[in-house]
Amino acid sequence: MQQTGTGLLADRLKSQSRLWFGEHLYRYFDRLQDNFHRRSLTATDPAEKSELLSQQHAVKLGQDEGFRLFAEHINSSFDSKRAYDTGSYPTLDRLAQRLEKLPDAYFESEKPQLRNFCRAIAPITILAGFQQILAPLKLEAAHRHHALTMFQGLLIQELSKLYDELLESLPVETQTENVEAWISHIKQQLKEKNLSTQERALTETRLQRLLKMHSHRRSVTSNAATIEPSDSELLDAVANIFQQLPAKRRLSSGVLASLNTMQTCISALALRDRSEFMHPLHPARQVCCQIINTLDQWDDAQPIQRQQFEAELKTISRKFNDHNIEANQFNSIRTQIDACCQHLLQSIKLNDRRNLNAEVGQKRLTRLRRKVHDMLDEKTQHIDLPLSIDNMLYGPMTTVILYHWLRHGSNGAPLRRSLQLIDDILWYIQPHSDWSELRRAKAMSKDIETELSDGLQRINYGYHATQALIEDLHQLRLIASGRSVKVSKPDVNH
Numbered sequence: 001m002q003q004t005g006t007g008l009l010a011d012r013l014k015s016q017s018r019l020w021f022g023e024h025l026y027r028y029f030d031r032l033q034d035n036f037h038r039r040s041l042t043a044t045d046p047a048e049k050s051e052l053l054s055q056q057h058a059v060k061l062g063q064d065e066g067f068r069l070f071a072e073h074i075n076s077s078f079d080s081k082r083a084y085d086t087g088s089y090p091t092l093d094r095l096a097q098r099l100e101k102l103p104d105a106y107f108e109s110e111k112p113q114l115r116n117f118c119r120a121i122a123p124i125t126i127l128a129g130f131q132q133i134l135a136p137l138k139l140e141a142a143h144r145h146h147a148l149t150m151f152q153g154l155l156i157q158e159l160s161k162l163y164d165e166l167l168e169s170l171p172v173e174t175q176t177e178n179v180e181a182w183i184s185h186i187k188q189q190l191k192e193k194n195l196s197t198q199e200r201a202l203t204e205t206r207l208q209r210l211l212k213m214h215s216h217r218r219s220v221t222s223n224a225a226t227i228e229p230s231d232s233e234l235l236d237a238v239a240n241i242f243q244q245l246p247a248k249r250r251l252s253s254g255v256l257a258s259l260n261t262m263q264t265c266i267s268a269l270a271l272r273d274r275s276e277f278m279h280p281l282h283p284a285r286q287v288c289c290q291i292i293n294t295l296d297q298w299d300d301a302q303p304i305q306r307q308q309f310e311a312e313l314k315t316i317s318r319k320f321n322d323h324n325i326e327a328n329q330f331n332s333i334r335t336q337i338d339a340c341c342q343h344l345l346q347s348i349k350l351n352d353r354r355n356l357n358a359e360v361g362q363k364r365l366t367r368l369r370r371k372v373h374d375m376l377d378e379k380t381q382h383i384d385l386p387l388s389i390d391n392m393l394y395g396p397m398t399t400v401i402l403y404h405w406l407r408h409g410s411n412g413a414p415l416r417r418s419l420q421l422i423d424d425i426l427w428y429i430q431p432h433s434d435w436s437e438l439r440r441a442k443a444m445s446k447d448i449e450t451e452l453s454d455g456l457q458r459i460n461y462g463y464h465a466t467q468a469l470i471e472d473l474h475q476l477r478l479i480a481s482g483r484s485v486k487v488s489k490p491d492v493n494h
Contacts, residue, residue, distance in 0.1 A: 013166055014078055017120075017121050017166070020162045021126075021155075022071070024154060024158060025066075025070060026067065028150065029060075032137075033056050033059050033060055035146075037052075037053070039052050040056070055138075055143060060374075063137070066132070066136040067133075069132040069133060069136060070133055072132070073129045073132045074120065077120035077125050078117065080116055082116065083119060084096050084117075084119035089159075089163075091164065092123075092159075095118060099118065121162065123159055126159065130148060190203055190207070200289055228275055229274060229278055231271060234270040234277060234278075237270065238263060238267045241289060244292050250298070251295065252306065254310040254311075255309075255313060258310075258313045259291075259317075261318075261320065262288065262320065265325050269327065270284075273327060283328070283334065284327060286334065287330045287334060290341055294344055297344070297345060300351070301351075302351060305343075305344055308343070309344045312336075313340065316337065316340070319333065369402060372398050372402060372405075375419070376394060379423065379426060380393070380426065386476055389429065389472075397418075397421075397422060400458065401418050421455065428444060428445075428448060430480055431480045431481075438481070441477065441480075449473075452466070456469070
């Protein structure tokens with residue numbers, strides 16, 4: 001089903017809400033971790049201290065999965081058919097009332113969706129989302145009430161700010177007499193990509209009516225229809241359609257040639273149809289506006305997509321002859337024009353989605369890399385690391401951990417082995433005085449070399465660079481052995 005202008009508004013309100021929830025939910029996760037950490041610092045019982053630190057670590061590892069489940073809960077609420085009932089939350093009531101007052105002439109078909117939207121962001125719905133994050137955060141029963149209290153303080157009690165932001169983001173004041181605001185809003189809707197020729201024409205008709213209302217020409221509207229436009233007015237109307245495309249668009253010569261052909265033919269048609277041509281629903285105007293709107297996205301298309309569109313537009317323009325052109329010819333090609341334009345716009349939209357996914361993936365990778373560095377900081381906070389080991393841990397070994405994290409999850413066995421390898425390396429390069437520890441260090445040399453090589457090979461780390469790291473490890477082991485306190489070998493006879 002095609003999206004209407006209001007569908008685009010509803011999508012924008014949903015997107016704005018999702019961003020707000022994401023920001024506040026991750027802030028909640030951070031504050032919850034800080035709370036567990038601070039409580040562990042003042043805990044006198046070692047068991048309690050250990051349990052609080054363990055709970056902090058569980059929240060850190062489970063927050064991404066918690067966010068995913070919470071997001072699924074919100075998205076399913078957006079799809080719910082249950083409308084919002086006013087009377088409980090004053091700020092949300094105001095938002096619902098503003099949405100309800102949107103003029104039926106433009107928003108009637110979308111009113112149910114907007115009513116359901118308010119239900120999806122109501123405090124009761126968000127509070128139900130708390131249940132979704134309990135399992136991935138592994139919150140013990142003793143801490144759930146405290147975590148819920150923090151959730152209410154950091155999300156539920158802050159919801160009024162979201163509602164205020166949504167109110168401010170509405171495209172116009174909802175009073176129908178605010179004609180200037182509605183004119184601005186409808187002009188913005190005409191810039192949207194995925195409107196069909198029919199939807200675009202109907203929207204332009206609404207815009208024309210509002211413009212007439214704004215200029216106080218209601219009394220002369222009926223008479224204006226009987227006044228036949230001059231030749232210059234008709235040719236200017238055609239030129240204005242084709243001049244809507246910004247000059248900065250670097251259109252190909254083939255597209256420009258097709259547009260010139262169409263403008264010549266449509267100018268001839270305008271002089272023939274005269275008064276009928278001035279109406280936005282004239283089929284030639286519908287087709288031209290659809291093409292011009294599509295070409296406004298030309299710079300965002302890939303070369304192969306531009307070539308396909310150019311070829312189809314050339315084929316379409318060849319069907320016209322300015323000597324015998326008729327309006328019904330444009331009716332017959334409307335479906336073909338829609339398909340041609342939608343193909344280009346959907347391809348651009350797909351490219352945008354891929355770019356967005358890549359950007360989101362990069363942000364997630366950056367966040368995970370920061371988490372890995374935090375874990376490394378914890379492991380090395382009391383160790384004076386040699387420069388080569390520091391570079392290895394925070395460089396290639398971080399990439400190895402991310403590789404396993406993204407493919408096997410935060411609790412996967414490969415990730416746990418990589419973290420254990422880091423512990424082994426840190427222990428391996430330290431001086432040891434006990435004879436059994438010296439024997440263990442010597443015995444684990446080969447295992448460390450093998451596991452390190454396997455991990456670096458998975459991230460396509462160079463062979464020679466890998467061997468250099470292994471050689472550095474062996475040298476550091478020799479240095480550590482030289483600093484070890486020598487003890488006599490235990491007497492096997494005793």
